[in-house]
Amino acid sequence: MPWCLELSTDDPERLAWAVVELGALDVELEADHLRALLPDQVGAELVGVALGLSASRIAGMRCSPALPRDDASTWVLRLPERRVGPVVLAAPGREGPNVVTLRDGAAFGTGLHATTRLCLDGMLEIYGSETAFPAMLDVGTGSGVLALVALALGAPSAVGVEIDPAALAEARQNAVDNRAGGRLHLVAGRPEQVTGVFGLVVANLVPGPILAMAATLPQRLAPGGRLLLSGLTPSVSAEVVRVYRHQGLRLWRQEDRSGWVLLVFDASW
Numbered sequence: 001m002p003w004c005l006e007l008s009t010d011d012p013e014r015l016a017w018a019v020v021e022l023g024a025l026d027v028e029l030e031a032d033h034l035r036a037l038l039p040d041q042v043g044a045e046l047v048g049v050a051l052g053l054s055a056s057r058i059a060g061m062r063c064s065p066a067l068p069r070d071d072a073s074t075w076v077l078r079l080p081e082r083r084v085g086p087v088v089l090a091a092p093g094r095e096g097p098n099v100v101t102l103r104d105g106a107a108f109g110t111g112l113h114a115t116t117r118l119c120l121d122g123m124l125e126i127y128g129s130e131t132a133f134p135a136m137l138d139v140g141t142g143s144g145v146l147a148l149v150a151l152a153l154g155a156p157s158a159v160g161v162e163i164d165p166a167a168l169a170e171a172r173q174n175a176v177d178n179r180a181g182g183r184l185h186l187v188a189g190r191p192e193q194v195t196g197v198f199g200l201v202v203a204n205l206v207p208g209p210i211l212a213m214a215a216t217l218p219q220r221l222a223p224g225g226r227l228l229l230s231g232l233t234p235s236v237s238a239e240v241v242r243v244y245r246h247q248g249l250r251l252w253r254q255e256d257r258s259g260w261v262l263l264v265f266d267a268s269w
């Protein structure tokens with residue numbers, strides 16, 4: 001697991017170059033301070049020697065475990081603000097129109113992972129400007145990021161469903177922070193627990209559950225609705241397309257990015 005180094009120094013820039021050469025995943029500089037995120041195969045001793053530190057300074061280096069985000073796939077020292085069209089994803093405390101705040105917690109859904117990003121960009125592309133954003137079902141809501149952005153982009157309401165109680169608690173907290181209570185309904189469990197139909201259904205999951213949900217998700221889709229699926233790899237996407245087509249869905253668009261696939265389907269009814 002990557003780890004975090006904190007060091008006081010009067011030459012943070014020189015040390016920053018040195019840690020970058022060692023393979024640092026992220027670096028932050030202040031006037032007299034350096035923070036760096038280092039891969040686990042680069043040990044503290046090696047870093048100290050490469051930085052030219054004395055033995056006593058190496059012994060005094062502050063090293064701590066890094067915070068795993070998005071199921072330990074996103075490694076950053078702290079979450080930067082990130083843009084989704086007109087919406088800004090930010091830390092709690094940031095105010096303003098079109099700001100969605102997310103706590104820096106363990107639930108998947110920082111907005112930085114490629115699969116989340118594919119879903120966010122897919123939603124933007126479809127409902128970006130003149131098309132009215134419909135009611136949305138977010139299957140595997142995690143932090144609630146997709147549902148909260150959908151609301152910020154104009155969805156009248158959203159339902160987020162989640163099997164992990166800890167993630168659901170985090171989504172609830174994010175809903176409160178964003179004053180989304182009345183418009184975001186969070187459900188513990190699986191999509192089978194949800195009733196009604198939605199103009200947009202998004203499921204960013206792993207391939208197994210996506211294939212297993214092929215009978216359920218189309219039933220939640222309103223006439224003319226759209227279904228976005230991500231969390232898929234290129235090797236399984238053809239099978240997912242085949243199975244969902246069999247349910248009456250039409251493949252509208254496919255996007256591959258950083259080894260992940262987004263599939264966008266239309267309801268044929």
Ligand SMILES: C[S@@+](CC[C@H](N)C(=O)[O-])C[C@H]1O[C@@H](n2cnc3c(N)ncnc32)[C@H](O)[C@@H]1O
Pocket residue numbers: 108109110111113115116119138139140141142143144145146161162163164167189190191204205206209231
């Ligand atoms: C990859 S994360 C996606 C989180 C967020 N929607 C995003 O796009 O960043 C998948 C989430 O789905 C949840 N999940 C997995 N299988 C599920 C199922 N069958 N029903 C509901 N939630 C599920 C996981 O606990 C996890 O929080």
